[in-house]
Amino acid sequence: MPAVLSLAAFLALWAVVAVVVAEPITMPGPLRVGAVLVDELASGRLLTNTGITLLRVIAAFIVAMGIGVALGLVLGRSSRTDHWVNPWLVILVNMPALVVTVLCYIWIGLNEVAAIAAVVINKVPLVTVMVREGARALRPDLDDMARIFRMTPSARLRHVVLPQMAPYIAGAARAGLSLIWKIVLVVEFLGRSSGVGFQIHLNFSMFRVAHILAYAFAFILVMLLIEYLVLRPLERHASRWRQDGH
């Protein structure tokens, strides 16, 4: 209930500011943005562009999580490798997303591969660092147990290592998703001719703030749906062993 009231208060405040400023082009009220949202939805542009952006987010997310989890596991388990790779990670974590994106477009070309690569390079260091923390905290007694019973490497990974890593991977996934979709918009803004980022670029050059906000809200909604319909149920499933009772 406080959440609903708080959102209602935000909309009210926004409406009041819009009326007081009285500049409908640069400071549209919630009703105007809502109308644009309905318009864009009816024209099909909203769904197409949101869908394209979502596909890029999913592709970059899968690749970045795959590389980051594998790298994080290796670095967390082998301090020697970590000593060598860590300086690179420190540099990459602090590299501005914009620089990576521009360099990818210059070196790879203005294409889809460059766009996804830019997002992945921006995202991998963060996933790696978070998963590495988890890999450092792996229980040595369970390692001993797995060795005594000669569990195969794949069985160890599935039944011993990954369940211990689940909270760290889930954390990296959540932090990753919100970061990725922000970077995807920048990447689209700079060098793609489709997607939410491109629409924002287009509307920015025409000063259509209502359109920019409409696309932003549409995408926030999509990300919230993913959070509640995909990520939360997955986490509940992965942590069911923590429940008491039968």
Add this chain to the structure above:
Amino acid sequence: MDIDIRGKSFAGRPVLGPIRLTLVQGQRVAILGPSGIGKTTFLRIVAGLDGDFDGTVSDTGRTTMVFQEPTLLPWRTALENITLPTGVSPDAAQALLAEVGLAGKDRLYPRQLSLGQQRRLALARAFAPDPTVLLMDEPFASLDAQTAGRMLDLTAALLDRAGASLIFVTHDPTEAAHLKAQPLTLRGSPATLG
């Protein structure tokens, strides 16, 4: 099983001296000695968990171990805690669960079991792959006398049936006697079997 340890050091400090021990099928020995003497170090070498020593352990057969703590997978059920590490069939695992008094508990997770039940599950897991040598590292140390007694009876029964050899690390000579294990004492620095 042939154990021939010439020495084991931690950071240059010798912990174990020369230790020779040959175990024939079904033979049971207990390794006694005060805390910190190197009993667990010795057992980890025998188990193959510590390869950084001078000497050899050969003819190990199928070796399994019961640890000081139950060391179960908290995110897998009681049944899976037997089938996944050992590769035995669910039916064989069910039979073992019944044997250690955990019939009907197969779908519970470790945290839904009492500590005594968790230890019995760990015992069932150790016997699942039909071991030729069973290693035990003070598995009854944190149990009350009554529970420890029941666990000892259960272990003795399972050992009799499996015909496995036993290396049993403990600081309690009565536990060794209960399992009919020949008592050997680690003493000195670096420690040897006196």
